Amino acid sequence: MIRVMIVEDQNLVREGLEMLLKVAADIQVSGCAADGIEALQRIEDSNPEVLLLDVRMPKMNGIELLREMRARAILIPVILLTTFDDDQALLEGIRLGAKGYLLKDVSLATLTEALHLVAAGGSMISPVVTERLRQGLMQAQPTPDEGYGGETLTQREVEIMRLMTGGYSNREIADSLFISEGTVKNHVSNILSKLGVRDRTRAVLKAIEQGLV
Numbered sequence: 001m002i003r004v005m006i007v008e009d010q011n012l013v014r015e016g017l018e019m020l021l022k023v024a025a026d027i028q029v030s031g032c033a034a035d036g037i038e039a040l041q042r043i044e045d046s047n048p049e050v051l052l053l054d055v056r057m058p059k060m061n062g063i064e065l066l067r068e069m070r071a072r073a074i075l076i077p078v079i080l081l082t083t084f085d086d087d088q089a090l091l092e093g094i095r096l097g098a099k100g101y102l103l104k105d106v107s108l109a110t111l112t113e114a115l116h117l118v119a120a121g122g123s124m125i126s127p128v129v130t131e132r133l134r135q136g137l138m139q140a141q142p143t144p145d146e147g148y149g150g151e152t153l154t155q156r157e158v159e160i161m162r163l164m165t166g167g168y169s170n171r172e173i174a175d176s177l178f179i180s181e182g183t184v185k186n187h188v189s190n191i192l193s194k195l196g197v198r199d200r201t202r203a204v205l206k207a208i209e210q211g212l213v
Contacts, residue, residue: 002119003030005048007039007065008081009057013104017052017111024112036060040068043076049119051078053098055089063089066096077118081106094205100124122169123201151194153212160187161212165204 004027008014011034018029031046033039035057043051055062062080069076079100080093090101099118102111114124153161156177163173170188174181192198195206206212 001026001028002115003028003047003049004052004115005029005031005033005039005043005046005050006052007033007036007057007062008052008054009034010054013054013081020108020111023108027112027115036062036065036068039065043074048076050115051076052081052115053078054081055083055093061089063092063096066093066098070096077121079114079118079124091205094201097201099201117169120169123164123199123204125165125204153191153194157187157191157194158212160184161191161203161207164188164191164200165207 004021006014006017006029008017014032014034018032021027021029030048031042033042037060039051039053040060053062053065060068066078069078077099078093078097079102080090080098081104082090082101083104093101100114100123102114102124106114117124159177160173163176168176170181170184174184177184188200192200192203195203195210197203197206
């Protein structure tokens, strides 16, 4: 069972997500909240393994909640729920460590896939969000370099980077490219090193920013 907490201010959306997840046999909605302040009050009792977090909410929005969680060292993977006009919030969410980005009209199959992937330590960015991220990066103010020195990715690394951007796990990448999972892990390690980042989510952001995918 994957315990999920839903943080969403719109009752219909929150209740819809809860009903949707009840169909999944291996996912349990352990709690709900209507804003970031309420979420902070309920996180300990709900003990979620993944947080489904709306970007725009009253009192304390999703990005503010991410900052507060980081300050309090609350290490729960977060999937941001977004619409098409939240580019800057998505970029800030990546920098604050959010592991997934899904549109609110997500299907059950995609939602459960994302929850499993993020709960297992992976990341998931909906493909339709990727272009919005790219546009947001083009308009955003420059951010401090995380160590990218312009090292060129190999053709195989670019293929793997594109699959990482789509949220694929190492096993799924291995199956897709007909190589071993160990080989994928080595390539991912090289990609992180070349991009000068610490994890897959930041690698996706850096790859989009540099036009590598």
